[in-house]
Amino acid sequence: MKGHGMITRTLAEFCSSVAVAGVPEFLNEKVKACICDTLHAIILAMPSRTAYLLQQYLDSSPVSHDQCTMIGYGYNDAERSAFYNACLAAVHEIDDVHYDTSCHPGAVIVPAVLSASEFAQASPRQMMSAVAAGYEIAIRLCIAMGERHYHYFHSTATCCTIGAAAASGIVMGLDADSLQAALGLAATSASGLWEGITNQAVMVKHLHLGQAAERGVRCARLAQLGWQGAPHALEGEKGFIAALACPNEYAPDERPTREELEKILTGHLGEKWAIERNIFKSTPFCLGVNEPLEGLRAILGQSNVRREQIDKIVVETSPSVAWMVGNRDPHDDCQARFSAPFAMALLLANLKPETVPLPIKWLTHPDVQKWISNIQLVGRADIGRRKAYVNVYFNDGQCLRADQPLKSLSNQEAIKRFEKVVVESYGESGHELVDILSNLEKTTNLSRLSAILSRRVCS
DSSP states (O other), X not given: OTTOOOHHHHHHHHHHHHHHHOOOGGGHHHHHHHHHHHHHHHHHTTTSHHHHHHHHHHHTSOOOSOOEEETTTEEEOHHXXXXXXXXXXXXXXXXXXXXXXXXXXXXXXXXHHHHHHHHHTOOHHHHHHHHHHHHHHHHHHHHHHHHHHHTTBOHHHHHHXXXXXXXXXXXXXXXXXXXXXXXXXXHHHOOOBOXXXXXXXXXXXXXXXXXXXXXXXXXXXXXXXXXXXOTTTTTSTTSHHHHHSOOOTTSTTOOOOHHHHHHHHHTTTTTSOGGGGEEOOSSSSOGGGHHHHHHHHHHHTSTTOOGGGEEEEEEEEOHHHHHHHBOSOOOSHHHHTTBHHHHHHHHHTTOOTTOSSOOGGGGGOHHHHHHHTXXXXXXOTTOOTTOEEEEEEETTSOEEEEOOOOOOOOHHHHHHHHHHHHHHHHTHHHHHHHHHHHTGGGOSOSHHHHHHHTSOOOO
């Protein structure tokens, strides 16, 4: 950005102020719900193939003496623990997401902060402040980078690396200079391409989040030791924004000025908190599946609708969403999570799309197979984010149309869902874990939380 300002420095100073003063108490419930929601996603993924492969990988190398929690599997060093936990958080597509962008902040920020907090022996209150600030940095960056970045780069992987570094630096007590260095190191470490991660290589998405958390922790640790990063890493002429958010044909109207970018990234810092617009998903699908699913649910809920009379269903949505979740022939449970036709077919077949994990047998269920081939997603350039028009055509020529918003669980619903899963996995200790997290700001240290979460409960 020619004539760049001081965006990286301003964000570093904001994080430094959070490290000292904390965040407003009104954010506490949302932050705790975000932590619980991420842990919920990780615990559900403990029996997954991703967990199995990661355990083989980590067990093949020497275990560190650091006592940072790998959830359900013991301890390791801060970077590897963050890597393991964040990879698992992405497995079932049930992790949180943000309303104003397609960023999944919790799956990266929470694992990074947990490991960094254990490493630095930070307090639970410091941990909560770091989560809120990490979300703030990551989400603002995702919004600023826009569709011109998102078309090629998985923004949860790129922008959340920087958010994870900021959050990790806060619990480590870094000053503004060191936080600026951590942001610079993270900006040059961030990566994650879209190629293949919705079909041929879905597990790469799990790797993206793990690497983002791991690199965030590492960059904060290096900055703590005095490793320097580029002072204008975000806004510089050869920096993060200039390199990875170039104007292109896929977002022709996105040409923000320097002033507009500065407003997105630094305007009202500490006044308006991005974490407040975070979404807790009720279904284990990519976020783009949710509006089509809710639209169909609304139509099927009408008293005069007869499913046997449905001829076809056409969903009109943005081109990027149609591309991402339009797969009508998913071959495994990973691909199924990126298929709106599959999720909608479950609903039509009287199966529950909220089920986690998705039963593999549903891929070949005869009723699902009957419906999925009759559902099509069409991209329209005039439809923006968070919109989907569901058109249900009937044999008699009638058409019903619905446009429904996605539904987010409340803070308490997210915590309640977490409680059910954690008690199933950890028994009576699960109730204690819920009590600790529900009162996290009043807890003196993280030792008991770590002791429960690190208990080995997967084979």
